[in-house]
Amino acid sequence: MTGITALHGEVERRRDRYVDTLRRFCRIPSVSGQAVPEAVEFLTTLLRELGAEVVLRETAGAPPLIVGTIRGASPKTLLLYNHYDVVPAEPLDAWTHPPFGAEIVDGRVIARGASDNKGELAARLCAIDAWRAAFGGAPPLTLKFVIDGEEELGSPHLRETVLASRDLLRADGALGEGGGRDDLGRPTISLGCRGRILFEMVRAGARQTFHSSLTSVVPNPAWDIVWAFASMKGPDERVTIAGFYDDAVRPTEAELRLLDDLRFDDEGLKRRLGLPKLTLGVRGRDAIRRLLFEPTLEVSGLGAGRTFDNSRGMPRRAVGVVRFGLVPHQDPAKMEGLLRRHLDAHGFDEITLRPLSERYPGKVPLDHPMVGAIIRTGRDFYRTTPAIYPVAPWIGAPYHELAEPLGIPLINAGMGSAESQFHAPDEGLKVDDYCAGIEFTARLFAELAAAI
Numbered sequence: 001m002t003g004i005t006a007l008h009g010e011v012e013r014r015r016d017r018y019v020d021t022l023r024r025f026c027r028i029p030s031v032s033g034q035a036v037p038e039a040v041e042f043l044t045t046l047l048r049e050l051g052a053e054v055v056l057r058e059t060a061g062a063p064p065l066i067v068g069t070i071r072g073a074s075p076k077t078l079l080l081y082n083h084y085d086v087v088p089a090e091p092l093d094a095w096t097h098p099p100f101g102a103e104i105v106d107g108r109v110i111a112r113g114a115s116d117n118k119g120e121l122a123a124r125l126c127a128i129d130a131w132r133a134a135f136g137g138a139p140p141l142t143l144k145f146v147i148d149g150e151e152e153l154g155s156p157h158l159r160e161t162v163l164a165s166r167d168l169l170r171a172d173g174a175l176g177e178g179g180g181r182d183d184l185g186r187p188t189i190s191l192g193c194r195g196r197i198l199f200e201m202v203r204a205g206a207r208q209t210f211h212s213s214l215t216s217v218v219p220n221p222a223w224d225i226v227w228a229f230a231s232m233k234g235p236d237e238r239v240t241i242a243g244f245y246d247d248a249v250r251p252t253e254a255e256l257r258l259l260d261d262l263r264f265d266d267e268g269l270k271r272r273l274g275l276p277k278l279t280l281g282v283r284g285r286d287a288i289r290r291l292l293f294e295p296t297l298e299v300s301g302l303g304a305g306r307t308f309d310n311s312r313g314m315p316r317r318a319v320g321v322v323r324f325g326l327v328p329h330q331d332p333a334k335m336e337g338l339l340r341r342h343l344d345a346h347g348f349d350e351i352t353l354r355p356l357s358e359r360y361p362g363k364v365p366l367d368h369p370m371v372g373a374i375i376r377t378g379r380d381f382y383r384t385t386p387a388i389y390p391v392a393p394w395i396g397a398p399y400h401e402l403a404e405p406l407g408i409p410l411i412n413a414g415m416g417s418a419e420s421q422f423h424a425p426d427e428g429l430k431v432d433d434y435c436a437g438i439e440f441t442a443r444l445f446a447e448l449a450a451a452i
């Protein structure tokens with residue numbers, strides 16, 4: 001208990017300095033896809049001041065992956081994944097304060113990236129300083145910071161870099177970037193995330209658009225796209241592509257019980273979207289179950305003729321984009337074969353397929369010891385039971401890029417708040433949430449040192 005009091009006192013005493021660290025970081029406009037040597041320099045310096053050995057892993061075409069290792073009292077190793085890139089701030093006129101000014105307004109640091117995810121990264125770094133101040137000596141376990149420079153672009157080179165750096169990155173478990181609080185203000189912990197893959201389907205027809213008087217003898221390629229979509233799913237939402245559900249994880253009894261405790265504002269969503277009902281009329285817990293565990297197939301785009309290219313004739317070409325919403329452990333790489341076989345079997349062999357964008361799902365089992373440690377820390381520190389998502393409805397945690405090649409569990413534990421405005425104008429992070437995040441993370445180090 002004295003240790004915990006000391007930790008709290010040190011975070012309070014150093015509050016201004018910690019907030020200044022965040023603000024300096026936020027003033028660096030490290031927008032994805034642009035040169036960001038300043039952000040790399042900033043983090044490298046900060047990590048070295050904390051006693052880290054820093055290695056920059058360069059992969060052709062990618063900004064450097066920063067790896068900072070801080071030796072702890074135990075060889076047990078926790079990997080902390082974050083990113084230094086941010087999404088663009090545009091439209092700039094929608095901001096009430098400059099996106100890279102990091103002004104503090106009503107207790108929030110306002111900046112692009114303040115919540116996603118410079119605040120979390122800065123808090124994790126400051127947690128090391130706070131630990132040292134409170135307890136002296138090295139942190140209780142070895143920490144490896146892995147800081148991506150292109151997360152907001154989908155981390156296209158991360159897996160390749162990780163595969164080439166397995167010795168450097170060896171660890172016992174990983175924390176992903178956070179997430180936030182739920183509608184009740186509870187911190188959220190997610191043990192997995194969904195995935196997706198999109199395919200562009202193209203049906204070429206006549207060499208040129210043709211006059212509508214010829215429609216009785218010239219086939220219209222748009223029908224093939226429409227019929228192909230119709231063959232893949234019924235009005236009951238059940239996907240009819242053979243093998244589609246084969247690898248999809250089914251929730252365990254314990255995971256289903258967690259759903260009782262989650263909140264999803266289905267009424268609010270309907271109001272916001274102006275809809276009389278949600279898919280299949282689901283509500284409450286059924287809606288949550290669908291959001292987390294139901295694989296889906298959607299029309300993501302559809303185009304031909306007048307609405308598509310403004311042509312007055314009948315279409316010579318039609319395009320559909322199909323989106324597979326995946327759950328753990330469905331493999332995006334398998335989906336192209338399943339879809340191709342389905343199309344051929346239904347007479348749509350003239351439709352060509354091109355994969356557009358994929359993200360892998362992934363998850364950690366509820367009974368993994370790391371999960372218990374994070375829940376305990378969250379409950380003790382925030383004095384409320386965290387909202388635990390056995391699978392989060394969003395995509396993008398680096399299971400395929402980081403956790404799978406290293407063979408370690410990855411869990412997301414957030415510190416943002418409902419007002420974080422991720423990816424939106426006036427993104428910000430409450431100073432109180434940030435400082436709480438520092439203390440929470442330092443406590444987590446101790447719990448995880450004992451658990452992993």
Ligand SMILES: [Zn+2]
Nearest residue numbers: 116117151177
């Ligand atoms: Zn992020």
